[in-house]
Amino acid sequence: MLDAIRVAGRFIRRSVLDRLTARTEASHPLSRHQLVQEFCRSIDWRNRKGKLCLSSANVCLNRLEKQGLVRLPPPGPYRRAPTKRTLRDDGLPLPPLPRSRVSLETVRVSLITDSHDPQHLIWNRLISRQHPLKGAPLVGAQLRYLILAGENDIIGAIGFGPPAFYLCCRDCWIGWDAQTMAQNRALVIGLSRFLIRPGVGCPNLASRCYGLVLRQVAEDWFERYGLKPVLVETYVDRSTHTGISLAAANWLRIGQSQGRGRCSAAKTDRPQSVKDVWVWQWDRKARARLQQRSLPVVTPRSVFSFGQKSDWVEEELDGLDLGHRKLNRRFGSMLRERYAHPDRSFFASFGEKAGGKAAYAFIENPRAELQFSNLQQPHWQNTRRRMAAESVVLLAQDTSALSYNSLQHTTGLGPIGDVRHPGRGLLLHTVQAFRLDGIPLGAAWAHLWARDALSDTAHRNAQSIDQKESVRWVDGFQKAAEIARQMPRTVLLCCGDRESDLIDMYDRSTVAPANLFYLVRAQHDRVLDSGEKLWNHLAAQPPGGTMTVKIPRTRNRPARIATLQVRWGKIQIRPPRVGCKNSWGLLELWVLQALEIGCPAGVEPIEWTLLTNWKIDSLKSACRLVRWYAVRWGIECWHQVLKDVCKVETRQMKSAEALGRALGLDMIVAWRVLLLCRLGKAHPHLPASVLYSPEELRILEVYKKKASSLPAPPSPSSSEPVVPPETLDQIQAEIRAYQKALDPALPEAKAALAAQISSPSKGMTLWEANCLTAQLAGFWGRKSDGHPGPEPEPHPIRHPRGPGPPSYGLR
16 A cells, blocks of 8 residues: 555655654644755655745645644734835934045045944934935945044045946956856945035045045955955946046946846836946956856867767757757757758748747747747757867857738737838848858857837937847856856957947957957957057058959959958057946057059958957968858858848748747758758768768768769869968968967867868769769759859948958858
């Protein structure tokens, strides 16, 4: 007979109930709450997040107690919610003001030891009566000081406490995500109260007090609480104060608060005044310390790995967690079927009517786990594994607008386009990883959002970066910094177009990991430290040499070999004197210009101006950066595959959330399609089994006997610059100085892997499989047809200062 009782849908052993009764009758019994916790642990009663179900367990034990099956101590007395703490004013008169003029040499600060210190009540009187916040509560750990002058004249008070729990501009400036913030928030303190008594007149008194108290508050905080802070924050209401004294004391203004007061980011029912946020660092590397977090090192797996599982979907979605195994299997089957028919409509991709209904039921499921980021998380993780197997990886980030103008009743969409061409849809910002030969490794991070219809751009210059839509570029760079810490042997180069020319990103790079660099195209004519403008400074620099690149043909332009004149130099730029950047210092970086000379008549010459923190000390390094920036064009090709092949803009869903879930499928499919085309072109001798299943190869073997002769595989220089690209060994030798500083142990398997890639395959090659598959869809395979794949855009992207980059595209 089963010695258990069924209650609340669970079988509970009587031995567990007897043990609880024995604990209650002991000489020193536990509390009722502690016994409920022990009961949950005994029967492993937890929710999906792994937390103890204390409320349900308490109801269950109450039922068993009424039946006489268990005995528990009575519930404790009801405790009312604690009232807010306010400053206690004893009503005594304030200390007198000094009779003579205050001298800065006699000003000092005095620490209040504890609540029994006689100065504690004086501090309360001053703040509650003369500070603008009066008796507002002070929470958490506290340090309080009195400002003294002369012998014992009290002229002010200062108070420090914990920092804000959520502060968007501070978190963005430091580079915090939720996990890093929770781990390092204790290293930040807040200047909660600062008072100079009315009637005390002395020039520079406030900045003098800031300097005095900041010299000792870190040591005092460590002595009292055991933690030494590295950053202090405070707020200034611009309606009543200007913050000039903070600027004089070398504080930095980093942005504005959201006006929510001391509450969580989800609660907006307590509007407060918007305040400027100022910070002060004890160390220039304070942000680097606050970014430190224990992250697992990524296990590398090369994109050329031949030991893959038979099902690539199972491998790519390794680690997917949607809250239920059925949902995980459903998403995997949907990805497999979308990859088999990427050009079909969403409903027709899944075969019969039942498959289409099941797919729509998945993307319209109200479960919170089915978010865009959760669906993409395993792909991001596998992309990092492919990145960790490389010596240098280029991270190209860009934004693409997804137009859904015909979906008038779809909820959650926002405006896109400009005033002349308004539209309705979503915005997608992605960080795509590429090898130096253009092979896509996948998406490392992505963000999907709808633009606010009431976006105010009248005061953009005065806003901090977290209040602007361009924060996506900084977020992408911060995500690249997190990835760089997980793979110290890989050098990452974060690349962006002219829109990413942001002073905030250059500022974040000063505290980035040593293996992370940026390379962006300049848009603004920056002011240098000498007062000279950037364009004039470049024009005055002597040319450092020339390089040649092959420009492929397009529909409107024949192919040609372009000669680029290269010049470079080290510069220091001044942040714009607007908004919070007015208190920032000079930023040091390198500028590189590649200008086409001898351009044919009627063709707009190529002109690139690139900004980077990669050291440029020779013509070779300058030419290398120009060629590496050309790899950024791969993200434009990925956008083309996403829109033209996967047809993501033809989706018809009821909500933007459902569109995002469907987009999560197509983003992985678009990467896989682009990988198939690029691998067949760059490495035609790879075995077809890398990307084709055995069933597909058997079909292609049969068709190969009937097909006409296949075109010759492309030579390595057919779509590359005239200057030969570096081999893998050369790249390792050139960046050895960087890698020795990161990890002296270089991987030895890369040479064998490079030889394996370049060796001919015994079976069907990837080039042959791609051509045969394309012939099934109408590809002729003539000499002038090039490599099969998505056609390039009919109109290359052009900018005011020159055309788009040399297109090392799919054709």
